[in-house]
Amino acid sequence: MGMIIKDVSEYLKSHDIKPSYQRMKIFNYLITKKNHPTVDQIYKELVEEIPTLSKTTVYNTLKLFVDKKIAIIITIEENETRYDADISLHGHFKCTECGQVYDVNIEVPESFGEGLKKFQIDEEHIYFKGICEECLKKRNGSKI
Structure with missing residues (x-):
């Protein structure tokens, strides 16, 4: 686990993806945040920096990344689709x-x-589903 991509533009090109500004920003978000985001999370995070960004663009870009096998879909909950650029x-x-x-x-x-x-x-x-270490600490009021 763990990706080191020095040049997002070249990485996208090597996977036959035209490296537009929006695509580079979305992929960079995936590889740096590593928070397994939803379309909404990516949109909310990037729209201030890219005012012309739409949720449709984010969705279509993520679909392209999945189709080109540089990202995967994570569906832990049936009503929630998340994305991960770590394809290992x-x-x-x-x-x-x-x-x-x-x-x-x-x-x-x-x-x-x-x-x-x-x-x-x-x-x-x-x-896997359960309670993370931080939530257990909060619940128990102490360090684990």
């Missing part, structure tokens, strides 16, 4: 109290795939 195999943990989504390192044993050899795997998702 990793899990996600969503706190049921604060709603924050965290990356989780996953070590998948080779034996895990034994039952899947007859299938074509197109996507891999591993999600």
Whole structure:
């Protein structure tokens, strides 16, 4: 887990994406914030800097990123679509109290795939739900 992209414009070009200002800003947001944002979150964060930005542009840009396989869709809740530019195999943990989504390192044993050899795997998702460390600290009123 963890991406180091020094030149967003070149990275987008290398994936056959024209690096417009809005696309670069949206992708940069994904790789720097790492907060698994929704379309609304990205829009609200960037609209002050890019007044011409629309939610439709954010949605279409994220769809392009997913189609070009430089971002993935995270759907932990059925009514909430989030995005992640880290396309490596990793899990996600969503706190049921604060709603924050965290990356989780996953070590998948080779034996895990034994039952899947007859299938074509197109996507891999591993999600956990519970209460994050910060919310547990607040709930318990002490350090864990």
